[in-house]
Amino acid sequence: MTDWYKIDRQGDDLLTDIRQFLKSVLELDSIRALLVPSRLPMKNNVMPALISRPELLDEADPLAPAFAVNSAKNLSRLTRKGLDANIAAVLRPCEIRAHVELVKLHQSASEPVVIIGLDCLGAFSNRSYQAFIQENEGAASEAFCKARLAGAEPSNTVEISSACQMCEQPIPEGADITLALYGVKLDEGLFLQARTERGREILDKIGAKGAKAPEERDQVLKQLIKDRTERRDQVFEETASAVNTIKKLSEYLAGCVNCYNCRVACPACYCRECVFTTDVFDHEPLQYLQWTERKGVLKMPTDTVFYHITRLVHMSTACVGCGQCSNACPNDIPLTELFRTVAHRTQAAFDYQAGRSQDEPPPLLVFKEEEFSEIVGVGS
Amino acid sequence: MEEEFEPTIIAFVCNWCTYTAADLAGTSRLIYPPNVRLIRVMCTGMVDPKYIIKALLDGADAVLVSGCHPGDCHYINGNLKARRRMRLLKEILSGFGIEPERLRLTWIGASDGIEFANTIKEMVAQVKKIGPNSCKYQMVI
Ligand code: SF4
């Protein structure tokens, strides 16, 4: 279903018009609240906020190149125990994909959430975002948006995150409503695409008018995706050769202090309690001595590579490439590059793509009688 | 003269089939190399990938997971789940340079003592060829 709608522009300011659109959604009786990145009164930060009063959407800023947390985790908080109301959420494409994964892992529910997805222009790491808003004061989001759509560098000092630079899925496929930014004439209106029946109902109710599909969009997207895929494949190649022995993997992770921020930030890390923070890894003092006596030296805290490989076993088939792992790492380890490189292979092994569809079961939850016979036996 | 490299193989074997086969190999006095350390589990479906990763990072030269043939699992499909996990592990570990010879999955029924002995012989020969697991000597953080 690909139905296009248009809302006329009220003025020159894109953000104001997007807020107006969001207000009209929140004004519907059926929508109790809206989850949307918003400017906080403190320190110019932009964080997801759950807003119930339309007039407070004047602080909403879904164009901001800030991506402090993957909001799929917020939707899990909102819906996991059952939510007896409908809300709307403005999400990035990778947040939608993570939400799809969490729904399939029974950590979230899809029914109560109407998803509004914006074409993604990318975002900065938390640290770079602070630098960026200092540079741009006030008009940061609009400046960013203009530069990105024109294919220009949004900043002289900082780059968007490596995850976004290699993201080949910047279009919110899994949304109920897509707000298009790429390949549309933004001065002529806001172009919205209803991707589900629910999305269509909402657009009808707020009075959006039917429109023709934007002509240049497909071409623009094709080129964008091609460029990003090339970039991605180059990263995969470089990363694969940077970790192709356990020794090199150890070097790659040498800065890791086992803080486990990467798993806290990761929407695909689904265990409610991580084994690495349980008693299992609360080793006996003598155990450490025995270990060091075997090799002569034991890096502490221990089990770093063990942790990362185990995490890959758990999350790699659900990794959506959001980059929050790198964003959370206090030691600037290029984690997204590593995890995506592995995830791309494990997802391919099961002909799976994280976040692609509600209907594809996660690979480790199912099995077939006849499959993978090539891995059984001692022949190679 | 340098001593010949003797690999250490950690084998997670299902109580109902491969463990019995190993036992049978022993009682029928079949000769197989003494390089294998058997860990008896109730089903291959309970072999957590963590155990395998830990064994390899700690320097085991190879890991074998061996259980009942499809259709024979006492818990109906533990072995089929194990096969998916092994597929996943092989994909991840091979990217970090762990050779396919170091991670094996086999189905060996309770009466297959000979099959068990041959499997171990074959694995030992293969692992001798590729040499020791480097994790044994280097610091893995
Ligand atoms: S591993 Fe990193 S990129 Fe992948 S889903 Fe988790 S946080 Fe996002």
Ligand code: SF4
């Ligand atoms: S966030 Fe960085 S330092 Fe912390 S556990 Fe993950 S990789 Fe290690």
Ligand code: FES
């Ligand atoms: S009982 Fe033998 S593999 Fe499940």
